[in-house]
Amino acid sequence: MGDQAQLLPGTLDLLILKAVSLGPLHGYGVLLRIGQMTGQALLVEQGALYPALFRLVRQGLLKASWGTSENNRRAKFYELTVAGRKRFREETESWNRLATAMSAALASRAEEV
């Protein structure tokens, strides 16, 4: 586990939005998809997912409905609302800006400054 990166605050929400933007998922599915997408490089404690999911529902970014999973179990599926999709786009853009700026800053050498 030592080579897994710690999550920056606020990034969990964005990861969840990204995961769900590809299609409705139940909670465990969100976890799996985040794992796939990040190449298992990011650590999310499993239970920590749920407060985030409930918060996103409260904020009207996700909506939830009960359904049946591929394992034939009852599970709650989450999908993006219109507001959620919009927020996802905005957050992605601002993340990209930040990431570009950060990497540019970290790559600069003494003579360039």
Next chain:
Amino acid sequence: MKLPAYLRSIAAKFFRRAQLASDMNEELHSHIAHRADDLERSGLTHQAAERQARIEFGAYERYREASYEALGGKWIQGFAQDMRLSLRTLRKSPGFLVATVLTLALAIGANAVVFSVLNAFILKPLNVPNPENLYGIWRNADATMYESYPDYIDMRDRNRSFDELIAYTVSEAGLDTGDNPSHVWLMESSGNYFDALGLQPYLGRVFHASDEHGPSSAPYAVLTYAYWQSHFQSDRSIVGRVVRLNKHPYTIVGIGPPDFHGTLLFFNPDVFVPIVNHQQWGDNDLNNRGDRWIFMTLGHLKAGVTPAQAAGDLDRIGTDLAKTYPKYDEKLKSFSLARPSLYGDYVGRPMREFLSGLMLLAGLILLAACANLGSLFAARAADRSREVALRLALGSSRRRILRGLFAEAILISLAGGAVGLAGSVVLLRGLSEWQPISQWPLQLNVNPDAKVYLVALLLAVVSGIIFGAVPVRQVLRANPYEIVKAGSSRRVGRGFAARDVLLVIQIAICAVLVTSSMVAVRGLARSLHEDFGFSVESRLLVDTNLSMAGYKGEQAAAMQRRMIEAVAAIPGVESAALADTLPLGVDSNDTAVFTDNTSDLKPSSAAAECYVYKVSPGYFHAAGTTLLSGRAFTWTDDKDEPPVAIVNREFARRIFGSVEKALGGHFKRRDGTRIQVVGVAEEGKYGSLTEDPQPAFFLSILQAPSNVTTMEVRSDRDQQQLGPAIRARLRNMDAGLPVFIETRLKAMDAFLFGPRMATIALGVLGVMGAMLSITGIFGLAAYSVSKQLRELGIRIALGAKRAEVLQAALARPVRLLAFGSGAGLLLGVLASRVLALIVYQATPRDPLVLAGVVLAMGLLGLLATWIPAQRALSIDPLALLREE
């Protein structure tokens, strides 16, 4: 954040708690099961997989709680907790609770009542479509809205500013539906009245401009909805029926819209009739340009026209008319626009000023109450300092403690607001049903509406925050270690300073209120014992209008003489006489008079505008007006004799120079008649209680007939018996003549209404102010004694005398009281200048008032410090010292 999603989330949390919990459990367990499935597939045994899945999930309960919190609404829970705690603490001190709630209820109730009246009088518009651009025409020269019919027609047809100009006037008539004739109030309105106001009838039709074809051409009546309900029991078949108004046949064509009471606020007429029929109820000539009898002309301004532009437009027409008809319309040059609902500035301005003043005083009451509660809260916070210290020491945040204190304040303020509002609703209901002036169909509909409730709620919350904020500093500064160490015997130190200031402010405000109310009460008492120039005691008035029973000309004069003789013959009646109008009566007439040597009788050369009364022989004795010299009228002063008059002293002084010169002299009226003065009477009050001496003269009713008369009956008999006797006597003479009987004092309701209301309102506020100062001083005195119990006990043990103990215990509150009262008295005296405008003879420089205020505040102080003083004196030092 999306509000609907948020609300759904909170709603689920609070209203479907059980389902939410089971949902959440199922979801989390489903997660663990899915993980276990995966682990099992990778080769673990079922048990091992489940165990591993649970471990990977992490602290189940913690995440469940966190999820629950993520649903939002944490503050609601905190709030509910605060409220529950506050309710519990308040229940433990019921005395505090009752005192604070009642104090606030009084203050908020007073504000709700005053605001409701203000709302009804000034803020609420007339009940017609688009009331905001409805304006009446105000003539600046003589400060009235009265117009003559020809002028109205000219202004209606020539103005470019109004959509439609309408006119109305108020008169009375006898309505005969076949049996018992009854008295009704007419609103005579121009044909375009309903159409211009945009009103639809409830039933049938209204009359239109097209119904008017010259004088007395439109015998149509529209009943008001209220009159139709009360007098025709909502009988729909009434429409189309012919009734008689003053013996003239009228067809009831329709019923007005519900809740429409005409275009004068609070005045509730019974029947609308076309104004072109005016000659059937009034003596006024429709074609006489100089006869300004139309009560009001008004209309909606055209879109985009400002009141100033409209006034300019009217000035143009007025100047033109003055040029064309110099004999009549000289004064017709300058107009302004005024709100029609309270008769423009005539009633509107004093009403606005008075109500604003009252609102200010009510606001002061609330401020005083807040100061009072603030000091109570500060004292309470000080008493609870140990509890607060303990909570702080145990890790509670200061914010949380303050929130608790505010929750208490808000709870009390809401409870106080609710109680106060309930009380004010009862009061306002009563006020709305009351008919303040018996002769007029006036009803003050001041029932509270949504605006009033909102204001009361707002005041409650704001005052809660204000007095809740007083102890904030105390809590923020509290040092738990010091407080717990020092115990309950802290010295009474600087912490009092803020409270002292609050108390002084509060007492000053209360003293202002007590001063104002005393000034007002004293003013009213004086104005009631004023010399009016006639007697009020032992007089009955009998109003009749012979037109209502169809009398005309000579017939009417003969009937009037028979009526006087019949009433004078009733046992116990000293004298009876007729007058067309009475001084300080509902109606009054004034006219221009000219000196005898004026030949050009145009308005600008008039010597004076005078009140004129047409009276029968015996009037001066019946009315109790003293004749200074000359003679009274006799039955021989009739049509065959040259016209004579009796003038008052002011008239004699102004027109002739002195009483002696007036007697036997002549003056002229507008139409050129020369009138000889045969007597001079004392002055009186004619148009208002506050007027300066006005010139007035009396004519013989035999020479200047009037069908509308009031009989003044002078008798020492019980008025309750005399009234029916007069009524029976007159009914014997003509059963078809409506008769209205009241006492002379009651007839002056209209003039006493303002001062009376002012006095009642100020009196109530004064009493409330006094009560607040009692509770304030009591609170401080009691607190100060209880804080110093130990010190006082030691003093007593060391042999202090009673006076010394009292001084130590109560010197401070008493000093504050004296200081506050002094400041308040000074302010009150200054503020009373405003009162003098409303309440006749209200002068603050009245030694009785000043002494009264000082005495009242002293008594209040004595009353409020009595119990604390007793407590201080009854201290048993031994018991006290043993306790510590």
